[in-house]
Structure formats: C-alpha cells, structure tokens
Amino acid sequence: MTKVLMKGNEAIGAAAIEAGCKYFFGYPITPQSELPEYMSKEMPKVGGVFLQAESEIAAINMVYGASGSGARVMTSSSSPGISLKQEGISYIAGAELPCVIVNIMRGGPGLGSIQPSQTDYFQATRGGGNGDYRLVVLAPANVQELVDLIIEGFDIADQYRNPVMILGDGMIGQMMEPVEFKQPKKRDLPEKDWATTGTKGKRKPNIINSLYLAAEELEEHNKKLQEKYKTIKENEVKVESYNIEDADIVIAAYGTTSRIAKTAITQLENEGYKVGLIRPITLWPFPYNEFNKIGDNCKGILTIEMNTGQMVDDVKIATKGRFPVEFYGRTGGMVPTPNEIVKKVKEIYGGEK
Amino acid sequence: MEERIVVAGFGGQGVMAIGQLLTYAGMIEDKHVSWLPSYGPEMRGGTANCNVIVSDDAIGAPVIEEASAAIVMNKPSLDKFENNIVKDGKLFINSSLIEQKAEREDIDVYYIPANEIANELGNDKVANMVILGAYLEATKLVKQESVLEAFTKVFGENKAHLLPLNKEAIEKGAEAAKSQERVTM
Numbered sequence: 001m002t003k004v005l006m007k008g009n010e011a012i013g014a015a016a017i018e019a020g021c022k023y024f025f026g027y028p029i030t031p032q033s034e035l036p037e038y039m040s041k042e043m044p045k046v047g048g049v050f051l052q053a054e055s056e057i058a059a060i061n062m063v064y065g066a067s068g069s070g071a072r073v074m075t076s077s078s079s080p081g082i083s084l085k086q087e088g089i090s091y092i093a094g095a096e097l098p099c100v101i102v103n104i105m106r107g108g109p110g111l112g113s114i115q116p117s118q119t120d121y122f123q124a125t126r127g128g129g130n131g132d133y134r135l136v137v138l139a140p141a142n143v144q145e146l147v148d149l150i151i152e153g154f155d156i157a158d159q160y161r162n163p164v165m166i167l168g169d170g171m172i173g174q175m176m177e178p179v180e181f182k183q184p185k186k187r188d189l190p191e192k193d194w195a196t197t198g199t200k201g202k203r204k205p206n207i208i209n210s211l212y213l214a215a216e217e218l219e220e221h222n223k224k225l226q227e228k229y230k231t232i233k234e235n236e237v238k239v240e241s242y243n244i245e246d247a248d249i250v251i252a253a254y255g256t257t258s259r260i261a262k263t264a265i266t267q268l269e270n271e272g273y274k275v276g277l278i279r280p281i282t283l284w285p286f287p288y289n290e291f292n293k294i295g296d297n298c299k300g301i302l303t304i305e306m307n308t309g310q311m312v313d314d315v316k317i318a319t320k321g322r323f324p325v326e327f328y329g330r331t332g333g334m335v336p337t338p339n340e341i342v343k344k345v346k347e348i349y350g351g352e353k
Numbered sequence: 354m355e356e357r358i359v360v361a362g363f364g365g366q367g368v369m370a371i372g373q374l375l376t377y378a379g380m381i382e383d384k385h386v387s388w389l390p391s392y393g394p395e396m397r398g399g400t401a402n403c404n405v406i407v408s409d410d411a412i413g414a415p416v417i418e419e420a421s422a423a424i425v426m427n428k429p430s431l432d433k434f435e436n437n438i439v440k441d442g443k444l445f446i447n448s449s450l451i452e453q454k455a456e457r458e459d460i461d462v463y464y465i466p467a468n469e470i471a472n473e474l475g476n477d478k479v480a481n482m483v484i485l486g487a488y489l490e491a492t493k494l495v496k497q498e499s500v501l502e503a504f505t506k507v508f509g510e511n512k513a514h515l516l517p518l519n520k521e522a523i524e525k526g527a528e529a530a531k532s533q534e535r536v537t538m
Binding site for chain 2: 003004005030031114115170171174175176177178256259260261262263264266335337338339
C-alpha cells in the first residue's frame with residue numbers, strides 16, 4: 001500500500017478501523033476532536049457504530065458494555081476528559097475487558113490548556129482509577145508508529161483481556177506525516193468465550209463483573225491479575241535505544257519529546273559530544289532493564305519531559321543509583337527546544353568534553 | 354538537506370494549505386516530511402501558522418526553532434517570524450498586505466504582491482498559490498508537478514476543476530520571484 005499524508009488524530013481512526021474496531025464512543029475535546037469527527041464519517045462506511053455520548057463517563061461505560069459483548073471498541077479524549085473516564089477504566093481493568101483508550105494529552109491540572117503536554121504519565125502508568133490495576137501504555141513518537149501501535153494495541157488488549165492506553169500529546173495528534181497501514185506480526189489470540197453474546201439456551205450465562213464481596217475471592221482475583229501483569233512485563237516491553245553503551249550522557253525521553261531530543265543529539269554529536277538515547281515505547285511495562293546496558297563511563301542520565309518530572313521516577317528506579325539522574329522539562333503547553341536540551345547536556349558535562 | 358519552513362498569515366489566507374501542499378509534494382518525491390499546525394486560540398481571527406520540514410533524513414523535532422525559510426502573508430506574521438530565520442535563509446513577504454520592509458540584512462527577501470497578482474487572475478483566494486509559486490522558484494525544494502499532483506490529494510477530487518487556475522497562480526508567483534531579482538538588503 002502506498003503512503004498517505006495524514007494528521008495524527010485521523011490516522012488513529014483509520015488504524016483502528018484497519019484493526020477491525022467496529023465501535024467508537026467519545027466526546028469532543030481539543031486537541032483530539034478530529035478523531036471522533038473522522039470516526040463519525042468513516043465508521044458507518046464499514047458497518048460500525050460511532051456514537052457521541054452525553055459525557056466522557058457515559059462514553060467509557062459504553063466501551064465497557066461493547067467490550068463485554070466481545071466487540072473491538074475504542075474511545076478517545078484528552079487529559080481532563082481522561083480524568084472523567086477513570087472510574088470506568090478501573091471497572092474495565094477489574095472485569096478484564098479488552099479495549100483501546102486514546103489520550104492526546106494537553107496541559108493541566110484541571111482544564112489547563114489545549115497545547116501539548118505529557119503531564120498524565122503518572123495517571124496512565126500508576127492507575128488514575130482505584131485498585132491495583134495496570135494499563136498497557138504505548139507512547140508513539142511519530143504518526144507511523146502511532147498507526148502501528150493502535151493496530152497492535154487491539155491485539156495486545158485481546159491477548160491479555162486488558163485495556164490498552166495510547167498516550168500521545170497534542171503535537172502528534174495535530175501533525176501530519178506520511179503513513180502506511182501494515183498488519184502487525186500475527187498473534188495467537190484466544191477465543192472470547194467469556195463475552196456476553198447470548199447463551200442460546202446452550203450454556204450458562206457469562207457474567208461481566210468487577211465486584212467480589214468475599215475478601216478471599218477478591219484476593220484470588222487480584223493474584224490472577226498480578227500474574228497477568230507479570231506475563232505482560234515479560235513479553236511486551238518495547239524500547240528504542242541509541243548509542244547507550246559508550247555515551248557520556250544518556251537522554252531518556254518518550255513520545256514527541258524524544259524527537260526533539262534526537263535533534264539535540266545530532267547537534268551535540270556534530271560538536272563532538274557522545275550522547276545516547278533511551279526511548280521507552282511502552283511506558284507500562286517500563287523498560288527498566290534497558291538502563292542496565294548503559295556503559296560505566298556514563299556521567300549521568302538526563303530525563304526530558306513536557307511536565308515537571310514524572311517518568312524521571314521510573315528512570316531513577318531503573319538506574320538503581322548507578323548514575324546521577326537529572327531532569328529538564330517544560331510544562332503548561334510549552335515545548336522544549338533542541339537548543340534548551342543542548343544547553344542542559346553541556347551543563348551536565350560541566351564544560352569538559 | 355533539511356528545509357524548515359514556517360508559513361504564517363491570517364486564518365483564511367490558506368497558509369495551512371501552502372504547508373500541506375509542500376509536505377505532500379515532498380512525500381511524493383520520497384523525502385521525509387512533517388507538517389505541524391499552530392492550533393491555539395490564536396487561530397480565531399488572529400494569525401495562524403504551520404511548520405513544514407522536508408528532509409533527506411528522518412525528522413527529529415517537528416517544531417521549528419530556526420527556519421530556513423518563512424512565508425508571511427500578513428504583518429503580525431512578519432513581526433513574529435522575521436527573527437526566527439537562519440542567516441542566509443529566505444523570507445517571502447506578501448507585499449500586497451505588508452507595506453513594511455524586512456529589517457534583517459543577512460537573509461534573502463522576496464516581496465511578492467500575492468493578492469494583486471491573484472486579483473489579476475480573477476480570484477483573490479489564490480494569493481497563497483502565488484506566493485507558493487515564488488517560494489518554489491526561489492528554492493527549488495520540490496517540483497511544480499509534485500505540488501500539482503498533491504493538489505487533488507489535499508483538496509479532494511471535486512476541486513480538480515480549479516487546478517488550471519492554481520497552476521497559473523503558481524507560475525505567476527514564480528515569474529514575480531524571478532523578475533524582481535534577489536533583493537538582498
């Protein structure tokens with residue numbers, strides 16, 4: 001298939017349809033509104049359903065229902081809207097239902113701004129809803145990867161019966177890049193024999209539920225969830241690394257911020273500095289082990305985020321105190337520039353190459 | 354080669370379209386491309402802009418800090434972006450709406466009366482294509498044919514009947530860039 005130029009938000013919709021998503025429930029909010037708009041136009045063409053719910057809370061509960069009946073389903077929003085969805089997300093995780101949730105982040109807290117940010121890292125990776133649950137969190141850095149991760153995200157969700165979150169920001173949602181649609185490596189996906197599809201009088205009813213009133217039962221349920229999360233940690237970590245074995249400084253950044261870091265790294269290399277990059281693609285499970293590969297001569301790690309320091313906590317866990325961990329961030333919708341990153345790296349060098 | 358272009362003007366002047374045509378044309382020529390719009394509240398009646406990168410290599414930051422060229426369709430855009438252009442970069446000024454001259458002396462400046470030329474062609478709306486034509490002539494970033502091929506991809510097949518007018522606008526813009534010589538101040 002030839003490449004087409006698409007806006008990130010529209011590419012998400014096209015990728016979801018390519019993955020067989022037949023249901024989309026959402027509510028508009030900048031900077032992701034092109035996605036529901038695209039779905040409202042395209043879903044009917046493939047015999048799917050687009051529904052603009054009365055609120056984000058309604059939308060996520062429609063996802064709960066559709067997923068419970070075995071359908072491939074997606075919702076999307078931006079930061080404040082994703083906050084509203086947290087109760088439903090916790091229920092979906094508790095009931096072990098597959099779905100894809102897209103968060104095109106904007107500045108916060110509260111209504112914040114409509115400009116790009118990465119301030120929902122904690123919410124996405126630590127669970128914004130109640131209970132000991134985890135989302136698989138995928139963080140694309142360009143529109144092609146966004147498409148690939150949406151398509152694979154539906155498979156991951158189905159394989160583990162777990163919600164998958166795509167964590168992007170306003171920049172990737174709004175920008176246009178060439179994309180092509182490719183099917184991911186085939187996974188052996190289990191039958192959805194748990195779905196509430198009607199018994200036809202031939203089996204006991206399937207029940208979708210996250211309520212376990214007996215403490216013993218809920219503990220067993222949580223143990224089962226933790227076993228599943230362990231398997232996901234073993235199988236699903238994705239990370240991109242560049243030159244970390246003999247770098248003097250390693251930058252850790254994800255999503256669009258990692259691209260800005262790459263521009264800074266090229267600039268620094270031209271001046272003779274040795275700078276590597278670790279770009280987590282899965283934020284949960286976090287690629288902790290990748291940091292073990294950093295060479296001993298490394299002077300420090302610089303984490304760059306569009307927030308005041310969230311992923312930096314995971315970087316500190318990953319480095320186990322082997323290296324000093326520095327942080328540079330912009331927030332409120334401000335985007336760090338390559339020159340700012342270059343300056344910060346030189347500061348860490350302390351004036352010596 | 355990496356060309357970093359800022360296109361700016363009032364909402365409605367077609368600056369996003371100029372950017373998309375350049376981006377699509379770059380993709381047709383197998384280059385790496387990205388297009389990033391401003392999407393703040395400023396778009397309602399103020400200035401709008403987009404950042405376009407066309408490169409031989411994979412594109413890092415899609416945000417342009419230092420532009421190799423800027424196309425400005427109104428005065429607020431000139432004020433905002435003149436100082437973001439690299440030394441020896443190019444600046445395309447819509448002189449129909451911007452009376453003031455550029456202050457920089459270390460860049461190449463082209464004064465293109467885009468709206469006047471568009472009006473001569475009978476349609477003020479193609480002013481953006483006029484200045485795009487000037488840009489293409491001055492930089493040779495992508496071929497005119499690629500831009501014309503991109504036209505129906507960006508605007509849809511139902512706009513194909515407007516292709517001859519837009520082609521003419523591009524050509525008039527190119528002539529304007531050629532005839533005025535390079536204005537190095």
